[in-house]
Amino acid sequence: MILYDYYRSSAAYRVRIALNLKAIDYQQVPVNLVAGEQRSAAHLARNPQGLVPALLDGELLLTQSMAICEYLDETYPQVTPLLPAASADRAKVRAMALLVACDIHPLNNLRVLKYLLTELGGSDTQKTQWYQHWVYQGFDALESMLAVNAGAFSFGDQLSLADVSLIPQVFNANRFNCDMSRYPHICRVNDNCLQLKGFIDAHPDRQGTA
Ligand SMILES: N[C@@H](CCC(=O)N[C@@H](CS)C(=O)NCC(=O)O)C(=O)O
Structure with a gap:
């Protein structure tokens, strides 16, 4: 591939x-x-x-x-199945995964941030404020969903699509200096995932920079 x-x-x-x-x-x-x-x-x-x-x-x-x-x-x-066997559980995992992929990430994508700066005349400070606003709004909700669903990972103790979606978003939230101390469940899941080889090898710092 x-x-x-x-x-x-x-x-x-x-x-x-x-x-x-x-x-x-x-x-x-x-x-x-x-x-x-x-x-x-x-x-x-x-x-x-x-x-x-x-x-x-x-x-x-x-x-x-x-x-x-x-x-x-x-x-x-x-x-490593990424979705649970029961359809209700799959819906819960997808809800957490899509919260990040559909409702946080698109608002903070490179082209959106660039548009804010170049077309709308925003400043770097406003760009960061925009970025953090949408992370906090999404992560506030996700934190309460993890309080109900998470174990070692986002959905109990099994890895899932919710972890695949979450860990890159946490990486980006850290890049934009979001205050992650507000999110103990997210941080625990992130720490647990980052111990695993599949996540370690996928980390941006382990890729070429081109
Ligand atoms: N919903 C798409 C989003 C893809 C996306 O936004 N990719 C970004 C990088 S994370 C990109 O290529 N941005 C280029 C640009 O904004 O010009 C997906 O999940 O594949």
Whole structure:
């Protein structure tokens, strides 16, 4: 498989975690978001949205990190299942995963922050305020969901899609100096995940920087 990747992209980071947890060999092809390579003709042919990640599995080209993670989970169900067996439990895991992927991350994406700065004339301080606002709003809710659902990980003691989605968001929240002391459950789950090889190897600091 080939992952079109950027080391600091949290959406690509999710897919790296899922690939590692599934013990799938893959090749990384960096798409430098700061240099604008995501808008090149070559990358738009892979992902018409001009975003990373994209995953090539043989002839199959996939986009959208959560769709890719579910594809990997369905294709390799025996190795580290990312969704629980019961449909009610799957809905709970997806709710936590999508809270991050749909309701925090898109508001704080590179193109949105850039738009705030360049088109709307915002300052760096306003950009940080915007970023932190949406993290706090999402994490306040997620913290209360983890209080009910979490054990060592987001959903009991089994790894799940909720962890795959959460850990990259915590990395980014730290980058933007969010006060994580407000979230003891999130921090515990994050610490536990970061002890595991699949998460360690997927970490942005362990990737090439191109
Ligand atoms: N919903 C998409 C989001 C993908 C996304 O936003 N990727 C970001 C990096 S995390 C990106 O490529 N940004 C490029 C840009 O904003 O120009 C997914 O989960 O794959």
